[in-house]
Amino acid sequence: MPDTHALVSDFLNKLKKRKIEGSKAAAKLTAELLRTVISQQRLPNTNQAAALIHAIKAIGEQLTAANPVELAVGNIVRRVLHIIREEDLSLTTASIGGLNLQALSDDEDNVDRDDQPVLSAAAVAAAARSTLRPPALQTLIEDVSHSAAIHHSSSSAGDSEEKTKSTDKNSRSRKLKHNVIETVNELIEDIATCHESIAEQAVEHIHHNEVILTLGSSGTVIEFLCAAKEKKRSFRVFVAEGAPRYQGHTLAKELVARGLQTTVITDSAVFAMISRVNMVIVGAHAVMANGGVIAPVGLNMVALAAQRHAVPFVVLAGIHKLCPLYPHNPEVLLNELKSPSELLDFGEFSDCMDFGTGTGSPLLQVVNPAFDYVPPKLVSLFITDTGGHNPSYMYRLIADYYSANDLVLQQRPTS
């Protein structure tokens, strides 16, 4: 216990100090931390799931409070809570009515992965809730998208393994914890491979001799573009440098290293260049439930330019970036103001900040927001690791991955 405590506080500290860069890293670390917490959590004999949910919620609250801007952390906490609920449900179902099912699975160890959960899920859905069971939808999606071959096989292997184990143990002791950890492992695996599963869809979207525009830098975008390049597509990339952090420069270097035709432009030249562009492909910080995007600053401008010239605006987002919240107040709640030193050199401007002269109030203010909000109507397509989606479809995906009970992690609602 003290061990997990130390781990949690360490992670909290890192979040607070803004030491974790990027939502993918944050998501991965959160999932790993929660896995450790779950495995070390002592559970009472009765109502294990509730105890586990309570413990995770308590930690989740702290984590989201430590860096409210990093939405991926909250997303993962909610995912894990959802996993616990689901596993609990399937276990209870199995123990209540699933004797015949159990016999079936006992007989045949290598049950078809898809069938069994669907069966049990259907039973549960009928019995317990009216909401659709996620595994069913997930299979649906996976069928629709022609992608995720590796992901599919790997997860299915894990799943079937887990299922056999779970059914084995079900019959003896209800090892909720074990199941949850297995599923969290899958989640971690998903996060780790999200780039690849998104990149696999690249060939479908990028065609020969096209011009792609992107802004700033995103790991997902690099992978996506390179995947298309590897498939012998020849195309040109315009990179808007992405002031004030100029990550576009690093992206350009990376792309050139991989042999892509690259053009670097300033952010302000986006509108001038957009008429030559066939498609805008960008990364995101978070995707909200309404299909709006929290993205690096400057992207709203790009999206507007794209809309003006009817250029498709495609957002790449790993599934951990899917946030079940609505952006009611994006400027205040979901943005972060960074240091002005990214814009100005302090030394050059220090005489403008001499408060001894004049009225004593600062005349110079530098605002350096990290994110933009791109409304859903400007987004043409989301590409997640489960395939391409329309912005209006996001709420469905979210209902799939999160349970409504977990949307509010805080005990007291945020103002």
Add this chain to the structure above:
Amino acid sequence: MVAKKDAKQEVAVTAEDLAPVPIKAILLADSFTTKFRPITLECPKVLLPLVNTPMIDYTLAWLESADIEEVFVFCCSHSKQIISYLNSSNWLNQPHFSVKTIESHNCISAGDALRLIYERNVITGDFILVSGDTVSNMSLTQALHEHKERRRKDNFAVMTMVVKQSKPSQVTRQTRLGTDELFMAIDSTTKQLYYYEDKADEFKGSLTLDKSFLAENPSICLHNDVQDCYIDICSPEVLSLFTDNFDYQHLRRHFVKGLLLDDIMGYKIFTHEIRSDYAARVDNFRSYDSISKDIIQRWTYPLVPDVLLSMSTERNGIYRASEVSQSRSAEIGPFTCIGKGSSVGDNTIISNSIIGDGCKIGSDVSIDGCYIWRNVTIEDGCKLKHSILCDGVVVKSGAVLEPGAVLSYNVVVGKDLVVPCYSIVSLLPQPVKQDSDEELEYADNDNNNSIIPTINTVENGDLSNNWVSSEIGEGSRGFVWSVSEVDHEEEWRHSVAPIPASKIIELTQAAYEDLETVLQDDPLLPLPDEKESGSESDDDGRDESVYFEKEVEATFLRAVHENIKEDHIILEVNSLRLSYNMALENCASALFYSMMKLALDTPHSSAAELVKNTNNIVTRWGKLLKPYLQGIDDEIEVIMKFEEICMESGKEYAPLFVRILQLLYDSDIIQEEAVLNWAKEKEDADESDKVFVKQSEKFIQWLNEASEEED
């Protein structure tokens, strides 16, 4: 010998590579100054809130995020408070960051502290030396790396100072942090520091460097736009150096300057310049103000209020903690931070201010540029401008705080009272005898619950005297501290209040004058409004000639006192003439003026004695005038100058005009022709101008006759 040394170094290198020494830091939780008095009589400086977070938290948070593993917090004054604060916070049980305290009661300077730490023998490798009032977000990795690299090559590179570019104000000649203007000479390639002068104010923009110093170091860069961040990366030798030189007290004034001057040991100091990172030290109230505003403006990111205190950020730099109750009609202006549980009444206007936790602010209050700490009560209708209000202060209704006021803990300001500019009010009486030694830090006041100041600072014994003093008005509590004469002049410098406009005008003028003299020194620089002295604008020329006269006079007086040879004086005056761009006759009249002034200043009882004095001086120093009196015009100039003296500064001469004129004639300084021409020139002048001509009518007549006779 060399080989041996190399071998030794190599061993050290390999050892270092194998087991990276955990970087330690020494945090001096005591500034060893009295700049924050009287507040620091009751609370240590490092615990004073800076945007609602104690200063030491900023320093520790930065050290932690810079991957320092062990910090020794050196506590001296109020050590108990600091230790109990650290215990109550969770700094002491961080997993990868250990904070240890070192307590001492008899250290009076940073030097003492470092000697004590050396004795404890806790530091073995390189360490970071900071004081507990440092706010920074810099990454130390690069600086540490540079330091280590240098050490590897050169064992004498004992210290790396962190500096940041920051321009001093044009007007006040000080940085925005209220510290004196700093001059540094840095080698532009090796970054070695050669010269450090932080008392540059006294030189009024000029400073002297040894010529040999320039000859030895051909590639130095002289900076006045750097700010010393007071973050030093030191090698363990620094501690032993302090121990060897037991008179080192101040880190900069003694240690750094000492090392730079002392070339016997050959120790070197280097600098590391940070660009985008922030680092500054709260040195006085002015820097407290500037740094608070920098924090509000997020230069210190991620050490900003919304991260440290989980406040919510709004537009225009407004930070609001939870549970703030604010009236609808209240107006919270830009760059304001309001702490947890505070309440703001109707029609209150707050701007550019920081308000701590649990403050109660009434209705119709206006607060601008104030620093209000915890649990302060401000009643209805008060007006506060640029003040500091410590914990528990009560400002009764209708009171007005004028800019620069500092109210220490629990002071009560009575109803409708006006607290004048720069007042300092404390519940503790002011120490009767101010210690003359500036180095002495604030009182070692551990019994913080009592209001009895310690013996070494306060001649107390006046306890019977109720400290509910009426000094500051009805219903008020607190003693008004008076500032000593010297500080009085400087109080605007180190206050949170902006510098008053009148002062700025005064300073701007002074600055321009200085600027002009500086510019004239360098003929390569074109003057923005270069004018022939006196030709276009009499004022400018006059100003310059006044300065020139003063300089000449000073030179002359020095010459008289030190009995310098005439040749040398002439040389000096010539150089002055060149630097001020003056004509020859100006030199003559200036020198003449100096002589006359000297004669006048020499004690005398009667007019006759004055003439005698003048005679002595003219005969002794008259030769000085010779090189400058090359024509009749120059001589006329001298006579006119003398006239001026008689009219203005030396009225005593007025009745003696003729006698002295004759004296000058006798000692061959003035020729008769000059006198005659002068008289001729004056013929057309006003009656008032002719006073002296009339007085000397006889003399002139005599001269006329004499010349005619000669003819």
